[in-house]
Amino acid sequence: MTRCLNCGAERDSDICDACGLGSTEAEFSLRRKLLNRTAVFLLGAIAFVVAANRYPALELDNILIFIGVLFFVTLGLGMWVERRALRHAEVEIPKRIYYGLIPVPWLLAVLLLANGAIDSSPAHPVEARVIGKFSMPGPVQSRRLIVDSWREGRRVERIPVDRQDFDRINTNDVIVVELHEGLVSIPWVSGVSRE
Ligand SMILES: [Zn+2]
Numbered sequence: 001m002t003r004c005l006n007c008g009a010e011r012d013s014d015i016c017d018a019c020g021l022g023s024t025e026a027e028f029s030l031r032r033k034l035l036n037r038t039a040v041f042l043l044g045a046i047a048f049v050v051a052a053n054r055y056p057a058l059e060l061d062n063i064l065i066f067i068g069v070l071f072f073v074t075l076g077l078g079m080w081v082e083r084r085a086l087r088h089a090e091v092e093i094p095k096r097i098y099y100g101l102i103p104v105p106w107l108l109a110v111l112l113l114a115n116g117a118i119d120s121s122p123a124h125p126v127e128a129r130v131i132g133k134f135s136m137p138g139p140v141q142s143r144r145l146i147v148d149s150w151r152e153g154r155r156v157e158r159i160p161v162d163r164q165d166f167d168r169i170n171t172n173d174v175i176v177v178e179l180h181e182g183l184v185s186i187p188w189v190s191g192v193s194r195e
Pocket residue numbers: 004005006007008009016017018019020021026
C-alpha cells in the first residue's frame with residue numbers, strides 16, 4: 001500500500017481513486033508543487049533578511065545564524081522529498097513537515113517588523129565604548145560596532161549600524177546606543193550617537 005504523490009490518498013493501483021492521476025503524473029504534480037513552494041520559501045528568506053535589518057535586533061547576528069540553519073535544513077528536506085518522489089517512495093510525512101516550514105521565514109519577518117514598527121516604548125540610551133568594528137561586504141552588507149557589554153554575563157555586544165555611523169565612529173569612541181524594548185520583547189537598536 002502506497003500513498004498517491006499528488007493527493008496523499010492511499011491507493012493500490014497505478015491510477016489514484018481519489019484524484020485520478022497515474023503515478024507518473026502524480027510525481028510531476030508533486031514536483032511542480034515542491035518547486036512553487038520552494039520559490040515562496042526563498043522569497044520569504046529574502047523578506048526576512050530585509051525585515052531583520054529594518055529594525056535591527058540587538059541579537060541580530062544570532063537571529064541571522066538561526067534563520068541560516070533553518071534555511072539549509074528546510075532546503076535539504078525539500079531536496080530529500082523530491083528525491084523520494086523521483087523513486088515514487090513514500091513522502092507524506094516529510095512533505096507535510098516541509099510544507100509546514102515554508103511560511104516560517106515570512107512569519108518571522110512579520111514578527112521582527114512588528115517588534116520594531118509597533119513598538120511605542122521610549123528609547124533607553126545606553127553608553128558603551130567601541131572596542132572594534134566589523135564590516136562584511138556583499139549583497140547583504142553588515143556593519144557592526146563591537147562595544148563593551150552592559151549586560152550581565154556578556155563580554156561584548158555587536159551593534160548593527162548604517163554606513164554613515166560605521167564610517168564616522170572609531171575604535172575607543174564612547175557612543176550612546178538607542179535601545180528599545182521591542183513589542184515582543186526582542187530588544188532592538190534605533191541608532192547610535194557619539195558622546
Ligand atoms: Zn491522488
